[in-house]
Amino acid sequence: MDESGQKKKSLDIINARTDSRDILSHARQQANARDFDDVFIVDIDSHIDDISAWPEIMDFIEDPVIRDAAGSFSGGTKRGAFHNGTPGLQWQNVWGRIPHGQGLKEDVDDKTIPREVTLSRRAMDQMGLDYQVVFPNALLYIGMHPVKEMEIHLAKAYNRWLVEHVLPVDQRVKGLLYLPINSPEAAEETVRKYAGAPGVAGFTITSSRHAPIHSNQYMKLYAMLEEADQALAFHAAPNWEDEYPSQLNRFISVHALTFVLCNLVHLTNWVINGLPERFPKLRTLWIESGLAWLAFITQRLDNEYLMRSSEAPLLKRLPSEYISEMFFTTQPMERTNMNLLEATMDAVNAPTQLVYASDWPHWDFDLPSSVWDLPFLDESAKRNILGYNAANLFNLEVPEKYQKRAHAAE
Amino acid sequence: MREIFVANTDEIEDRERVVIVDGSLEIGVFRLGDDFFAWENNCPHSGGPICQGRIMNRVIENLDENKKSHGFLYVDEDVHIICPWHGFEFNIRTGVHPGDSQAKLNGFDVLVRNGGVYVEIE
Numbered sequence: 019m020d021e022s023g024q025k026k027k028s029l030d031i032i033n034a035r036t037d038s039r040d041i042l043s044h045a046r047q048q049a050n051a052r053d054f055d056d057v058f059i060v061d062i063d064s065h066i067d068d069i070s071a072w073p074e075i076m077d078f079i080e081d082p083v084i085r086d087a088a089g090s091f092s093g094g095t096k097r098g099a100f101h102n103g104t105p106g107l108q109w110q111n112v113w114g115r116i117p118h119g120q121g122l123k124e125d126v127d128d129k130t131i132p133r134e135v136t137l138s139r140r141a142m143d144q145m146g147l148d149y150q151v152v153f154p155n156a157l158l159y160i161g162m163h164p165v166k167e168m169e170i171h172l173a174k175a176y177n178r179w180l181v182e183h184v185l186p187v188d189q190r191v192k193g194l195l196y197l198p199i200n201s202p203e204a205a206e207e208t209v210r211k212y213a214g215a216p217g218v219a220g221f222t223i224t225s226s227r228h229a230p231i232h233s234n235q236y237m238k239l240y241a242m243l244e245e246a247d248q249a250l251a252f253h254a255a256p257n258w259e260d261e262y263p264s265q266l267n268r269f270i271s272v273h274a275l276t277f278v279l280c281n282l283v284h285l286t287n288w289v290i291n292g293l294p295e296r297f298p299k300l301r302t303l304w305i306e307s308g309l310a311w312l313a314f315i316t317q318r319l320d321n322e323y324l325m326r327s328s329e330a331p332l333l334k335r336l337p338s339e340y341i342s343e344m345f346f347t348t349q350p351m352e353r354t355n356m357n358l359l360e361a362t363m364d365a366v367n368a369p370t371q372l373v374y375a376s377d378w379p380h381w382d383f384d385l386p387s388s389v390w391d392l393p394f395l396d397e398s399a400k401r402n403i404l405g406y407n408a409a410n411l412f413n414l415e416v417p418e419k420y421q422k423r424a425h426a427a428e
Numbered sequence: 429m430r431e432i433f434v435a436n437t438d439e440i441e442d443r444e445r446v447v448i449v450d451g452s453l454e455i456g457v458f459r460l461g462d463d464f465f466a467w468e469n470n471c472p473h474s475g476g477p478i479c480q481g482r483i484m485n486r487v488i489e490n491l492d493e494n495k496k497s498h499g500f501l502y503v504d505e506d507v508h509i510i511c512p513w514h515g516f517e518f519n520i521r522t523g524v525h526p527g528d529s530q531a532k533l534n535g536f537d538v539l540v541r542n543g544g545v546y547v548e549i550e
Contacts, residue, residue: 026432026448029469032480032512041512044475047452112515115482381515385474 034117037124038137038379041117042144048387054146058405058420059386061150062194062219062412063253063305063347063375066137069121071179072097072156078175084168100172101156102163104258109269110381119381121155135187141378142190145385148405148417150376151192151219152184158255161227166200173198177208185217192219192414194251199223202235206242213246219412220249220303225280226257232291240293244300249345249411251303254281273382281307282315285341289319292332294340301411303345306377310352313362316341342367345411347375348389348403350382360394369399373408434545440464443507447479454479455536455547458520460507466536466547467509467523476513478533484508486519486526 032041039046049055073096076088091099111119126136134152142150157176160169173196180193195212197205212218221243223231231252243250257263257276266272281304288294288302319337323330333340346366353359363372377383389395389403409416434457435446445458447469454469456479471478486506490498508517508526518525518533525531537548 026434026450029447029449029454029477029480031482032477041477044470044477044513048475115484115510115512115515115517117482117512383513388474 032117034120034123035125036117038118038122038140039144041379042141045385046144046146048385049144049146052146052387052390054386054390057146057386057390057401058409058416059145059147059374060405060408060412060414061142061145061147061376061378062303062373062408063349064138064141064150064152064378065155065380066134066141066150066152066378067122069097069155070133072099074183075172075175075179078179079171080174081171084171098156100163100168101159102168103156103159104256112381116381118379122379131187132184134184135191138191139188141376145376145378147190147376147386149190149192149408149414151194152180153194153222153253157196158224158253159226160198161200161224161229162257162259169198169200170204173208174204177212181212181215181218189217192217192412194218194220194222194253197221197223197239199227199229199231199236199239202239205236205239209239209242209246209248213242213248219414220251222251222253222305223284224255225252225284226255227280230287231284232287232293237296240297240300244297247299247413249301249303251305252281252284253305254278254307278307278311282311285315285344286319289333289337289340290323290330292330294343295332295334301345303347303373303411305347305375306349307346308350308352309346309348309359309362309366309372312341312346312366313358316365338365342371345371345373345407348372349375349377349384351384351388353388353392356393359392363395368395369402370407372403373411374404429548429550431539431546431548434466434547436543437464437540437545438543440545443483445479445483445509447477450549453549455549456480456509457538457545457547458483458509460520463521464538464540464545465520465523466538467518467520468534468536470534471511471513471516472531472533473511473514473516476511476516478509478511478516478518481510481512483520484510484517486517 076096076099079085088096088099122137126133138150160172163169177195185193197208199205254277256272258272263276316338323337374389390400432450440446440459445456447456456467456469458465469477469479485502486508487500490501507520509520510517523533523535539546
C-alpha cells in the first residue's frame with residue numbers, strides 16, 4: 019500500500035512467452051524521454067520471426083519435389099525443414115537467461131495479417147522506429163548448405179513469400195532480399211525480378227559461406243546491382259564448423275570471433291581485389307560485425323598495402339579510404355571503451371557511413387539509445403546514423419513530418 | 429524520504445521477488461532467506477528491466493588442485509538476478525556484476541516491520 023492505502027502495481031517476470039511490448043516497455047520509456055517520435059529512425063536489421071512462418075515459406079518453393087519433401091520434416095509440420103543451422107542459433111539465449119533469445123513465442127490474436135508484421139509493429143512502436151528491415155534467421159546459414167542447390171530453393175521461396183505476403187501489409191516493414199550466390203545466375207535472376215519492387219530496400223549476401231566474392235563469376239551480378247542503384251549488404255553469422263573456430267569451446271568465443279571473421283575475409287577480398295574501383299557506384303553495407311573490427315582492418319590493410327601495392331594494383335588509394343566510403347551497421351556496438359569507439363567512428367566517417375540496426379530480438383540487440391546517448395557525437399551525426407544514412411543508402415522515403423522539420427530547421 | 433509498502437513478508441517467497449511501480453520508478457524487492465534487498469528495475473548496461481529477469485545461482489569454473497577444468501559449477505550462496513534483455517548478471521545481495529565491480533544496480537533501503545516489507549525512496 020502507498021500513502022493512500024493502495025497496493026502498488028506490480029510487474030510480471032519476463033519469460034519466453036511475454037508480449038514483446040512488455041519486454042520492450044523500457045525501450046518505450048527511453049523513446050519518450052529522448053523524444054524519438056521526433057527522430058527519423060530506421061532499423062536495417064531485425065530477425066523478428068521466421069520459425070513459425072517457416073512451414074508457410076516452404077509452400078512457396080517452386081520445385082514440386084522439394085516442396086513436397088518439406089512436408090516430411092518434423093512430423094509433417096514442415097518446421098525447420100531443410101535447415102542447416104549451426105549450434106550457434108540455438109545457444110543465443112545464454113542457456114535460458116535471455117528468454118526472447120530463442121525467438122518470440124508470444125500470442126498474436128490478429129490472424130488477418132502475418133504474425134511477422136504484428137511483431138515488427140510492436141517492436142517499432144516501442145523503440146520509436148519508422149522503418150524496420152526484417153531478415154530471417156534460417157537463411158543466415160544456407161550459404162553453407164551441404165546441398166548447394168538448396169540455397170536457391172529456400173532463397174527463392176523466402177524472397178517470394180516476403181515480397182508477396184509480408185511487405186505489402188505494412189510500408190514500414192522493408193526487406194533486403196537474399197541473393198543465392200552459390201548460383202550466380204540465380205542471384206542475377208533475383209535482382210532482375212525484384213529490384214525496385216515495393217518494400218525491397220536492397221539485397222543481401224550472407225557472409226557465412228566459402229565463396230570468394232571477388233570471383234569473376236559475380237561481376238555481372240555486381241554490375242546489375244550498380245546499374246539498378248541497389249545497395250548490397252553482407253550479413254555476418256556465427257560459424258563453429260570451420261577449422262579455426264572449431265577449436266573454440268564456448269559460444270561467447272564463437273560469437274565474438276566468427277561474426278567478425280566472415281566479414282573480415284569478404285571485406286578484405288572486396289578491397290584488395292579492387293571491387294570499389296570496378297563498381298564505384300555500388301554501395302556496400304556490412305551487417306552485424308560490430309565496429310571494433312574496423313579499427314583493426316583499416317590500419318592493417320593500409321600498413322601492408324604500402325609495402326605490397328603490386329598485389330593490389332587496382333587500388334589508387336589506401337584501403338582505409340575505400341573502407342571509409344562503405345556503410346556499416348552499428349550493432350552490436352562495442353561500447354566499453356568510449357575512447358576506442360570514438361576513434362573507430364572517426365576512422366570510418368561515422369556521421370555519413372554508419373546505419374543503426376537493432377538485431378531485435380537477438381540476445382545482443384541494440385536500442386536507438388545506444389547511438390543517441392553517445393557522448394562524443396553531435397545531434398546531426400546521431401540523426402544521420404539513426405535514420406538519414408539508411409535513407410540515402412536504400413533510397414527510402416523520409417516521412418513528411420521529418421521533411422517539414424528539416425525545412426523548419428533551414 | 430518516504431516509505432513504500434511492497435508486500436507482506438510471506439508474500440515474497442525465498443529466492444523470489446516483487447517488482448512494484450511507483451510513478452515512473454520501478455523497484456524490485458528480492459528475498460534471500462530472511463533478508464530482503466531492493467534494486468531499481470533499470471539495468472546499468474542499457475536500461476533493461478533487470479528485476480523482471482531470471483534468478484539463478486552464480487556459475488563458476490570447476491578447477492581441481494592441478495588447475496585442470498572439469499566444467500561448470502553453481503554456487504548456491506551467490507544468487508544472481510539476470511537482465512532479460514542482454515544477460516547482465518548481478519549479485520542480489522550486493523547489486524554488483526560478478527566480473528565488473530563498476531557495474532552496479534541502483535539500490536534502496538529495505539525495512540521489515542510488523543510483517544511488512546517497505547522500501548525507502550527519496
